[in-house]
Amino acid sequence: MAKERKILAPTPFPETARYWEAAAQGKLLVKFCTACGEYHFYPRGLCPFCFSDKTEWREAAGTGKIYSFSVTRRSEVPYAIAYVTLAEGPTLLTNIVDCDLDRIRIGQAVRLVVKPSENGQAVPMFTLA
Amino acid sequence: MRGSGHAYIAGIYEHPTRKADDKSLALLHAEVAKGALEDAGLSKNDVDGYFCAGDVAGWDARGAGPFSIIDYLGLKLRYLDSTESWGSSYLVHVAHAAEAIAAGKCRVALITLAGRPRAEGFSTGTSVANDGLTAGEAQFELPYGPTVVNLYAMCAMRHMHEFGTTSEQLAWIKVAASHHAQHNPHAMLRDVVTVEDVVNSPVIADPLHRLDCCVISDGGGALIVTGPEIAKSLKHPPVRVIGTGYAPKHQMGGKVDLTYSGARWSGPRAFDEAGITPRDIKYVSIYDSFTITVLITLEDLGFCEKGKGGTFVADGNLISGVGRLPFNTDGGGLCNNHPSNRGGMTKIIEAVRQLRGIAHPAVQVANCDLALAHGTGGALGTRHGSATLILERA
Numbered sequence: 001m002a003k004e005r006k007i008l009a010p011t012p013f014p015e016t017a018r019y020w021e022a023a024a025q026g027k028l029l030v031k032f033c034t035a036c037g038e039y040h041f042y043p044r045g046l047c048p049f050c051f052s053d054k055t056e057w058r059e060a061a062g063t064g065k066i067y068s069f070s071v072t073r074r075s076e077v078p079y080a081i082a083y084v085t086l087a088e089g090p091t092l093l094t095n096i097v098d099c100d101l102d103r104i105r106i107g108q109a110v111r112l113v114v115k116p117s118e119n120g121q122a123v124p125m126f127t128l129a
Numbered sequence: 130m131r132g133s134g135h136a137y138i139a140g141i142y143e144h145p146t147r148k149a150d151d152k153s154l155a156l157l158h159a160e161v162a163k164g165a166l167e168d169a170g171l172s173k174n175d176v177d178g179y180f181c182a183g184d185v186a187g188w189d190a191r192g193a194g195p196f197s198i199i200d201y202l203g204l205k206l207r208y209l210d211s212t213e214s215w216g217s218s219y220l221v222h223v224a225h226a227a228e229a230i231a232a233g234k235c236r237v238a239l240i241t242l243a244g245r246p247r248a249e250g251f252s253t254g255t256s257v258a259n260d261g262l263t264a265g266e267a268q269f270e271l272p273y274g275p276t277v278v279n280l281y282a283m284c285a286m287r288h289m290h291e292f293g294t295t296s297e298q299l300a301w302i303k304v305a306a307s308h309h310a311q312h313n314p315h316a317m318l319r320d321v322v323t324v325e326d327v328v329n330s331p332v333i334a335d336p337l338h339r340l341d342c343c344v345i346s347d348g349g350g351a352l353i354v355t356g357p358e359i360a361k362s363l364k365h366p367p368v369r370v371i372g373t374g375y376a377p378k379h380q381m382g383g384k385v386d387l388t389y390s391g392a393r394w395s396g397p398r399a400f401d402e403a404g405i406t407p408r409d410i411k412y413v414s415i416y417d418s419f420t421i422t423v424l425i426t427l428e429d430l431g432f433c434e435k436g437k438g439g440t441f442v443a444d445g446n447l448i449s450g451v452g453r454l455p456f457n458t459d460g461g462g463l464c465n466n467h468p469s470n471r472g473g474m475t476k477i478i479e480a481v482r483q484l485r486g487i488a489h490p491a492v493q494v495a496n497c498d499l500a501l502a503h504g505t506g507g508a509l510g511t512r513h514g515s516a517t518l519i520l521e522r523a
Contacts, residue, residue, distance in 0.1 A: 008257065010268035020268075041383035042269035048382035068290070068387055070282035072274065074255050074333040081279045081334075083385055083510075090383025093511070095273045106290045123272045 005077040009119040015045045018057055023122045028060040028112050030088055041090035061087045062112030063129065071101045080104055084126050098127040136227030137360030137367045137523065140169025140353030141478045143459075145315050147466055149245045149347040154187055155201045157243035157349050162202060165351035170363050171237060176353075178235030179206050180222035182242070183213030184469065198241070208235035214377075214514035216416060216471040217504025218242075219352070221516045223477060224373035226354040236356060243349030244469020253345050253470050254278040255333065266380075270511070277418070278342060279334040280510030284387040285421035286336055291388055291436065294424070296336055298439035300327035302420040303340050303463050305447035310460025312489040317344045318464040327420075341420040343462035343472065350474040352481075360523075368484045372403030372519035379512045388436075390422075390505055391515030392429035399517035400431070405499060407431040410519075412483045412494045413454060414476035414502040417461040422505055423447075427454075430503065430517065449492040458483065458492035473504035477518065484522040498522045 012020045022029045031043040035052035047055050069082035080096040082104070096104050097115060110126035117123050142164030149157060158181075166173060179199055186194035195211040208229050214221050219242055226238035246253055254277045288294045304324055310316040322340060330339040360367040376394035400406060407430060415423045424438040432454060433441035446452035459465045459479040462472040480500040482488045500520050507513030 005274065008271045008274075010272055011263065012268055013265075016268065039383065042266055042380075044265070067385065068283040068287040070279040070286055070334045070336075072255075072276065072279045072334045074278075074331070075274075079274055081273050081275060081283065083283060083387070085385075091380075091385040092383065093270050093273055093275065093380075106286065117272055125273075 003077050005079050007115060007117040007123055009117040009121050010123065016043055019043055020121060022059070023114055023124050026114050026122070028062050028124045029057045030060045030086065030090060031055045032058045039088045039090050041092045063087045064110055064126065066096065066104065066106050066108045066110060067091050068106060069096060069104050071104070082126070084110055095125045096127065097125050103128070135231040135356055136354050136370045137357060138223065138352055138370065138477070138481050138520065139355045139360045139363050139365070139367065140165040140171065141350070141481045142168055143350045143475060143478050144243070144348040144468065146348050147315065147317050147346045148247050150248045154243055154245060155198060157245065158185070158198050158241045159202055161243060161349045161351035162239055162241050165239065165353050169353040171353060173203070174205070175237045176204055176239045177206055178208035178226060178229055178238035179204055180210045180226055180238055180240040182218035182471070183211060184244070185211065185241070208238070214516060215506030216418070217473045217506030217514045217516040218471065219473040219477060220502060220504040220518050221375055221514070223352065223354060223370060223518055224375065224516070227370045227373065230354065230356045237359065238354040240352040240354065241349065242351070242469060242471055242474040244471065245347040246470055247345050247347045251345070254342055275511065276334070277508060278337055280508040281419045281421055282334040282337045284425060284509045287387040288421065288425065289336065292439065294439035296328045296338070297324050298443050299341060299420040299424060300324040301443045301445070302417065302423045302447065303327050305445060305452070306417065306457055306461045306463040308448045309458045309492050310464030312491040313460050313465055316460040316465040317346055318460070337419055337421065343418050343467045344464070345470065346466040346468055348466050348468035350468065350478050352474070352477060366485050367523040368481050369521045369523040370518060371521045372399035372401070374398030374402070374517040375514070377512070377514045387510060388425070390425050390429050390509055391513060392426045392503060392505070392517065395515040395517040396430035399519050403519040405519065409499050410501045411497045412458070412480065412500040413456045414480045414500070415456050416472045416476055416503060416505045417457060417463045418472060418505065420463070422509060423456070425509065426503055426505060430501070449494060455492070455494050458488050471506070473506065473516070476502045476504060480520055484520055
């Protein structure tokens with residue numbers, strides 16, 4: 001089996017604990033602001049567009065498209081970092097995993113997977129759909 | 130005339146070292162300060178304003194760093210500014226010094242940069258950032274292995290996708306820098322390279338090759354900024370700060386667009402203040418952490434249309450004496466140096482040399498009366514600070 005890249009464990013904030021609990025169940029949560037109707041990412045306590053505190057967690061469909069990516073070749077284990085634009089709208093930093101790195105292209109459809117980080121905390125990532 | 134127009138860059142100094150095994154960070158700051166003061170014909174006791182970035186005494190010193198250095202230098206001040214904007218900090222410092230001088234808060238401003246990442250064996254571009262673990266974004270980014278190179282590489286990938294930019298076009302930026310570096314005895318890389326050399330060098334992070342990346346070097350630089358009375362009494366042709374602009378850019382809550390930088394905002398602000406247009410500029414110093422940084426910046430500053438940067442930089446258009454827009458005639462970060470992983474200082478210094486007419490004769494731009502220096506500090510793909518200066522031979 002190919003060597004796996006070590007994934008740094010995230011350090012959650014009190015107000016992002018739910019995000020990481022959901023990730024452990026294989027789900028991706030995003031924040032939606034009921035005051036201005038915008039999704040945002042990464043999740044904040046106050047909406048970064050209108051500064052309202054009326055933000056709520058919503059479960060994302062877990063689908064999206066690759067906005068951009070780069071395969072880091074100069075690494076013990078080559079890996080693909082990417083920005084994925086979710087079906088809900090926001091674009092987030094992530095990895096594209098479980099696929100031939102040479103087949104990744106901008107615009108490809110992707111779906112959510114989760115991978116364990118160094119301390120076991122599951123981290124949302126994407127694979128080619 | 131607004132605030133910036135009252136200030137002049139009266140002294141410059143670039144440290145000749147590229148690997149400082151035998152000198153501390155504090156000593157490097159002292160040496161560049163002394164060099165810039167001598168260049169200006171002023172003494173340490175003339176300095177009443179000091180400007181430095183947050184890493185001035187190393188990141189371990191955290192917020193106390195500026196005090197360590199002003200203590201080491203023995204400065205008596207009435208103005209201190211430690212604005213942090215990564216590699217573009219020093220362009221911001223020139224703008225802030227100009228404003229402080231115009232407001233009568235100080236008369237002689239000293240700005241220093243120093244660093245020794247090479248002596249410390251730091252893998253700047255390819256190591257995952259492990260500081261700032263408590264920042265808001267860290268938990269949503271660090272698990273994915275962001276490095277300096279792959280964050281810039283994603284911008285290049287998107288630019289290629291949207292506009293058809295090629296690796297060969299990006300390579301021309303390195304080729305131009307190498308043509309200039311051959312004349313700089315202090316440059317780390319003095320061999321002239323070809324487009325083929327660049328695209329055949331190993332890929333670090335798709336689509337950026339080894340030769341698309343800047344060097345890692347020790348060293349530093351310093352500037353002296355003064356008001357007109359002092360500047361005009363000194364030995365060098367005075368160089369006036371006529372326009373400044375600043376803009377941070379970030380991920381915008383998930384509305385990510387990697388095709389442009391903060392230069393889209395900082396550039397027009399600087400040009401408006403100076404009352405000139407990109408067509409008036411004879412020489413540009415553009416922060417060249419990577420080839421893609423230069424290409425996107427030139428578009429954002431208005432030297433060509435968005436998306437046309439690839440065509441603009443190709444065929445030697447950035448080579449002094451050959452192309453329309455000579456850039457980084459010291460060899461830039463791509464070939465000369467990148468002290469402390471912060472290229473903003475040396476961008477200003479080479480622009481001042483061009484305006485004084487003291488660049489190497491092989492790269493000196495004829496009748497260089499207006500120059501632009503631009504810094505991109507941080508990561509083009511996540512968060513960065515863009516700072517533009519427009520300078521005039523007075």
